[in-house]
Amino acid sequence: MTPLARRTLLFAPLGVAAVGGGLFFGMLRDMQTGEYNPRGVPSALIGRPVPDFALPPVEGAEMPGFSQADLARLGGPVLVNFWASWCVPCIVEHPQLMRLSREGITVAGIAYKDRDADSVGFLRRHGNPFRLLAKDQPGRTAIDWGVYGVPETYLVDRQGIIRWRFAGPITDEVLAQDLRPLLRRYAS
């Protein structure tokens, strides 16, 4: 290593600390003026288009996989639900998804890090609310969507923009207080 390179390298920690400090300073200043609020975390990709993805089918479910183009083709609000057969709260929210599906709401399911046979068994036991079904076994698409854990549900409007995200099971309360009004708003 040349002396100059060594000297530059020795300054690197100072540089990193200065940049980090500047960013934190800006953050705190904006918090004081109210421009920045860390607690208002609506989440990941609200108001942004669906990230690109194309997922394979769940073997044995006899439904093709789907991509973001398929979501757009549906031409209406879609609920995208990340779930897994091993996820306990998914069982809790399942009846609500079934009800929505019966009411004609399109629900697209992405089986997250699940074995095909288990996913199929789950749907056979509890019913299949999904118009579209695919699997994300490696979990890469879930990272793109910013999934925190399963179950997690996104509302995508007809333009393919994510309008709402909910981490955790969709209970009756969530359905009545949050989801129903949104579905009404984006249905037209």
Add this chain to the structure above:
Amino acid sequence: MIAELGHFALALALVLALAQTVLPLVGAERRDARLMAAAGPLAVGQTVAIAAAFACLTWLYVANDTSVLNVVQNSHSAKPMLYKVTGVWGNHEGSLLLWVLILALCGAAVAGFGRDLPSALKARVLGVLGLVSVGFVAFTLKTSNPFERIWPPPLDGQGLNPVLQDIGLAIHPPLLYVGYVGYAVTFAFAVAALIEGRVDAAWGRWVRPWSLAAWSFLTLGIALGSWWAYYELGWGGYWFWDPVENASLLPWLVGTALLHSAIVVEKREALKTWTVLLAIIAFGMSLLGTFLVRSGVLNSVHSFANDPERGMFILALLMFYLGGAFALFAWRAQTMVPTGIFAPVSREGSLVLNNLLLCSITAVVFVGTLWPMFADALMGEKISVGPPFFNAATFPLAVPLVLAMAAGPLMPWKRAALFPVMQRLWFAGVAMLAVLMVGYALSGHRVLPALGFAFAAWVVLAAAADIGDRVALFRTPLRNSWNRARGLPRAAWGAAIGHAGIGIVAAGIAGMGLAQERLAALSPGESIQMAGYEWRLDGVRDFTGPNFTARKATISVLRDGQVIDVMEPSRRWFPIARQNTTEAAIHTNLMYDLYAVIGEEDGSGKAVIRVHYNLLAPWLWIGAGIMAIGGALSLSDRRVRVSAPARRAAAGTVPA
């Protein structure tokens, strides 16, 4: 009166800390022995003053003095005495006071144990510690005065957050703070070395025990926090990659790297610049954690109530200490020339690999923790980085780390060959493959848990191979080996035991990967099957504690029709804090935990019950305990004791 006394003691501590900063640093520069000698007594005096302030605050809590704002906000007369006392540090102001108390105690310990430390180095270390103390005592006095009065005094306090009313959480912060503050000492050594422009083996010999002690406490503190989350939050998990958890993991990762690179400085006088940098970063990470938790820039279940004004002050402190140290580093690190040279395949080489991997993991966790905040603040983009990212990004880095940590201790210094190491590890390798295959078959073809078990076997057996090799097991008569084992330096035992502890933790993580859980709404008398057990809900009843009411479920766990345990999970309601908490019931036999939580009840008498079968869950915390024991054993090594020969004589000057 007591409150004012405490406030005064704290102000006095600030003055003493200022003197402890200025006099020894000036003295060391001028080679004035009298000024340098002032450092020790000033450090002791500062400790006494802060201890007095802390005692005052404790007294106010015990007496439930409602004319003090801090007591009103965080205590209540109905609280059990134990939690009145632990409540002293269960809030921002009190925990800060504990922080500076531990810092002062560490300074006094350096003054007391450091009899044979070169006087200039000792003066500079104590001076830098004094400077750290000045910042934090000033912060406490300026923005977080725990002795502030309130008028008119309310009749009673508002109660401690009931989630914090727990013995695990009561000792978790002190352990964690000892860890954080321990890195303040290694930081002080690093800065002192930069001022002197000299790092040698003696420096390494002093830094290693401090980083070892800090690391052991931090390990225990993190494990205790994880255990608390496990039994108190009732989610059945042990690590959630929550930003606050990550904030405590970051100094641990850097501290682990420091621990290993300090060995190279001590034994071989190489990696000096790097070790100094790590010592600075380790403390920087501790401060960053403090900043994140107390400034309000992130939201988490663990963080204190906070405001941006305090955040500004801590940020200023962080930038002052870290920026100052980095500037000094950029300016002075040029002068540090490594004297020991080594081949890539050698003990040093394996420790460099360890450092590279640990620092890569640190970088991943660091970016994953901070990126969402920065993206939000800079671009208005809301990103959440969750467990999938952390698991996916750290696992590939942990694999080579685990593989290499087995081989490193078996390599000689300077230059090694891989073949002899492999020769001594072949049985661990065979065992690893066997465990991998058996684990894969038994776990229902799950790759990751099987890999985890295989790594666990590899690490534990390699640690055994290390000891076996050193005592020449099977190569000499057993009696001879026994004598050698007794004569082995404790640091060797400590390293082997510490590494084996990591293996135990790995087995615990792998076991938890196979955990099962089930959720069901049951009426009394109904039961569900899980993991070969029948879980029967016998009933749910009311229960009253000292300051809460609760609903307690009785769940009988049956195997083959025999009741093997009766579990009583409860849901507590704290009327004063208007808050619910979950008390999981755990039945453990050290191989697995049966874990039950009671959820909501509907009107018709059904209760939601969640039951878990957590394979090897206890090993997570047992393993962490073993790691800390390894650290303690290494700390009691002869070469650490020898470097402080006058300890018995010095004991009188160190107030406990």
